[in-house]
Structures are given as C-alpha cells and as structure tokens.
Amino acid sequence: MKQKQGHDEITIIKRRSKKGHEEAHSGAWKVAFADFTLAMMALFMVLWLVQAMKVEQEAELRKSVGSPIWEGGAGIFDGSSPLIVEPVSAPPPVALTEAEYERSIDSTQHLGQASLAELKDLAVLMNDMAVEVGAETNLQVEVVPQGLRILVKDDQDRFMFQRGSANLTEHFHGLLTRLASVLGRVDNKLIISGHTDATPYRSNAGYNNWNLSGDRALRARNVLVDAGLPAHSILQVTAQADxxxxxxxxxxxxxxxxxxxxxxxxxxxTLYRDLFGERSAQVHFSEQGADYRSSAPETL
Structure with missing residues (x-):
C-alpha cells in the first residue's frame, strides 16, 4: 500500500500472521497421535488377554486328556533312561450324571449279536462308564473293521499290574468289573490279549515276557467272568509279549x-472260525501221502 505525503512516497507493507493456522495444525497432529497410541495400547491389551486365555485353555485340555506318563527307572520293566510319553488316548466324553448313566445302561439291556453301528453306540457307553469310575485315562475305545478295540492301560499314577507279576491292582479290578457289565449287553465274541514292553524279564527260571503277558491276559479274563461275563463269550486268550x-x-x-x-x-x-475251526481247509498227512480236505460242503 502506498501513501503520498507531499512529494515523498511512503510504502507500507503489512504481513499477515499465520500463527493461528500453525497452532491449529500443531494441535491436530498431537490429538491424532494420542488416539493412535491409545488404539495400539488397546490392541496390545486384547492380544495379551487372548494369549492368556489360549494358554489357560491348553492347560485345561492337557489336564482333561491326561498328563504325560513318566517312564524309566521305577521297575524291572521300565527303560534305562527316563522319557516322556504322551498317553495314547482320545479325549474323554462329558461325564454323565448317575441318573443319565443308569438310563443309558437301561437303553441297551441286551443287543444280541451287535452290528458295527451298534458297537459304536457301545463304545460311547464304555467311555461314559470310564468317566463314572474315574478311569477315563485308563480306557481307550475305538471302532475298527473287525469290531470294537478296547485298550486297558496304565496312567502316570496307577499301574494295572504289580511289577513283574499278574497281580491286578484294585483300581483296574474295579474297571474290569464294570466293563464286564457293558460287554455282557452283546453276544459278540471276545478276544483278550496281553502285551508287555520290550524290556527283558529279569529272571533265570525260564519265565519271560511271553509268560507274563499270557498270565495277565488270563487274569483279566477271570475277572471279567467272575463279574458276570459269560465264559463262552470269550473266544480266545492270547499272549503277545512285545x-x-x-x-x-x-x-x-x-x-x-x-x-x-x-x-x-x-x-x-466267521473269519476266525474259518481259520482255526473245523470248517477250515486242512491237509492230513499219512503213509499214503497228503490228503487235502476242503472246507466247502460236499455237493450231491
């Protein structure tokens, strides 16, 4: 802006201050940064809570499935060095109330010769029974093409048999007794087999793991029969050793x-009886030679 004063000209320059704009801009980024920081803190807090819940859930899951079995150095059948073995078992089912358990027993009073589908229902009943007696870590049940496979085994606190013997402990005696009541619901035949680990039996009397596994299988058979399972239901008792x-x-x-x-x-x-029974094909040897006899019925 120019003003005239006499013959002289005076030039006046006015500069507009941007202080207010700069202050507003400076305050805005601080607010945005504060919001960002608060959001990050909230995110970290959520992640921390999720991780804590995950660790807690995993701990509960390990507890429900069963703790690892600690092996080694406790008896004559343990390994020479300690090692951790995760139990081979499926997660146990939800425990039934006593009334629910009794109703499930009543619903399967006797199935006769159970089909594979009915054996699946029987597996559920067995798992429920195991929960009832506090033996969910000692019983593993699975459906296989040949029928129902039932494993009765140790856990980290309880051994099925006293070391080096066929003396059944009280907990497993009770488990087999309750198991007999479930097995008695069907007419399907049963094969019982005993198994040991591969540690040699430390004896000089000719008694080995074959004898031990056979004696243990026979002991289990006797407990089941004494508990009410018909003796004719058991088709075979066998020793498997290791x-x-x-x-x-x-x-x-x-x-x-x-x-x-x-x-x-x-x-x-049927396949078992064809293999071991009289209906199987046989070869009879005599002085006259070998005589092959087929299992197929003779036709007229």
Missing part, C-alpha cells in the same frame, strides 16, 4: 504295557 507295540520307536516305554479286548463283529468271528 510283538505288537503301541510305540515301536520306544519299545521299552511303559505305554506298551496293556490288555487289549477285541469285540468281534459277526463277519470277523
């Missing part, structure tokens, strides 16, 4: 010590 290990990569692990019950389907029983 021939069929649950953990082949850890042959001396205590997880391999168990009693297995195989509840056969009708088809599996």
């Amino acid at each position: 021939g069929v290990l649950l953990l082949p990569e850890q042959p001396e692990s205590g997880a391999n010590r168990r009693i297995e019950l195989l509840l056969l389907t009708t088809h599996a029983e």
Whole structure:
C-alpha cells in the first residue's frame, strides 16, 4: 500500500500472521497421535488377554486328556533312561450324571449279536462308564473293521499290574468289573490279549515276557467272568509279549504295557472260525501221502 505525503512516497507493507493456522495444525497432529497410541495400547491389551486365555485353555485340555506318563527307572520293566510319553488316548466324553448313566445302561439291556453301528453306540457307553469310575485315562475305545478295540492301560499314577507279576491292582479290578457289565449287553465274541514292553524279564527260571503277558491276559479274563461275563463269550486268550507295540520307536516305554479286548463283529468271528475251526481247509498227512480236505460242503 502506498501513501503520498507531499512529494515523498511512503510504502507500507503489512504481513499477515499465520500463527493461528500453525497452532491449529500443531494441535491436530498431537490429538491424532494420542488416539493412535491409545488404539495400539488397546490392541496390545486384547492380544495379551487372548494369549492368556489360549494358554489357560491348553492347560485345561492337557489336564482333561491326561498328563504325560513318566517312564524309566521305577521297575524291572521300565527303560534305562527316563522319557516322556504322551498317553495314547482320545479325549474323554462329558461325564454323565448317575441318573443319565443308569438310563443309558437301561437303553441297551441286551443287543444280541451287535452290528458295527451298534458297537459304536457301545463304545460311547464304555467311555461314559470310564468317566463314572474315574478311569477315563485308563480306557481307550475305538471302532475298527473287525469290531470294537478296547485298550486297558496304565496312567502316570496307577499301574494295572504289580511289577513283574499278574497281580491286578484294585483300581483296574474295579474297571474290569464294570466293563464286564457293558460287554455282557452283546453276544459278540471276545478276544483278550496281553502285551508287555520290550524290556527283558529279569529272571533265570525260564519265565519271560511271553509268560507274563499270557498270565495277565488270563487274569483279566477271570475277572471279567467272575463279574458276570459269560465264559463262552470269550473266544480266545492270547499272549503277545512285545510283538505288537503301541510305540515301536520306544519299545521299552511303559505305554506298551496293556490288555487289549477285541469285540468281534459277526463277519470277523466267521473269519476266525474259518481259520482255526473245523470248517477250515486242512491237509492230513499219512503213509499214503497228503490228503487235502476242503472246507466247502460236499455237493450231491
């Protein structure tokens, strides 16, 4: 802006201050940064809570499935070095109330010769029974093509048999007794097999793991029969020693010590009888030579 004063000209320059704009801009970024910081704190808090809940849930899951089995150094069948073995078992079902359990028992009073589908229902009943007696870590039930496979095994606190013997402990005696009541609901035949780990039996009297596994299987058979399971329901009692290990990569692990019950389907029983029974094809040897006799019925 120019003003004239006489002959002289005076130039006046006015500069507009931007202080207010700068102050407003400066305050806005501070507010935005504060909001961002608060959001990040909230995010970290949520992540921390989620992680804490995840750790707690995993701990509860491990507790429900069963703690690891600590093997080694406790008895003559334990390995030479300690090792941790995760139990081979499925997560246990939700425990039933006493009334619900009794109703489930009543609903399967007798199934006769159960089909594979009915054996699946029986597996659920067995798992419920195991929860009732506090033995969910000692019983593993699975459906296989041949029928129902039932594993009775140790856990970290309880052993099925006293070390080096066929003396059944009280907890497992009760478990087999209750199991007999469930097995008695069907007419399917049963095969019982005893299993040990691969640690040699320390005896010079000729008694070995074959004898031990057979004696233990026979002991389990006697308890089931004494508890009311018909003797004719048991088709075979067999010794397996360490021939069929649950953990082949850890042959001396205590997880391999168990009693297995195989509840056969009708088809599996027929195959068994064809293999071992009189209907199987046989070769008879005599001075006249070999005489092959077929299992097929003669036709007229």
